[in-house]
Amino acid sequence: MATALRTLFRFGPLIFAFGFLAPLIAQIIQAFEVTPPFGLGPLAVGLVLAGLLGLAAQVRGRWV
Structure with a gap:
């Protein structure tokens, strides 16, 4: 169980990017037509933009 959680948290930036940022970016695109x-x-x-942001955060280890 600890190993599964450790693996899950290791990919946290990518999970956040695909689970939260991708739909948010899609809704912003639709709202501004x-x-x-x-x-x-x-x-x-x-998905592409969020994936790039998430990958950058994953590699660098931070969002900013």
Whole structure:
């Protein structure tokens, strides 16, 4: 159990990015009626942007 929690917390920034930031970015895109590039949907753009932010936080070890 401790190993599972340790693994879960190790990927915390990515889980936060995909679970919270991606839908938030998608809703912001829809609220401002921005057309995503390349025919992508708002959620796809949110997943890409949140994934990049989460990956940067994962590698650097901090969000800021």
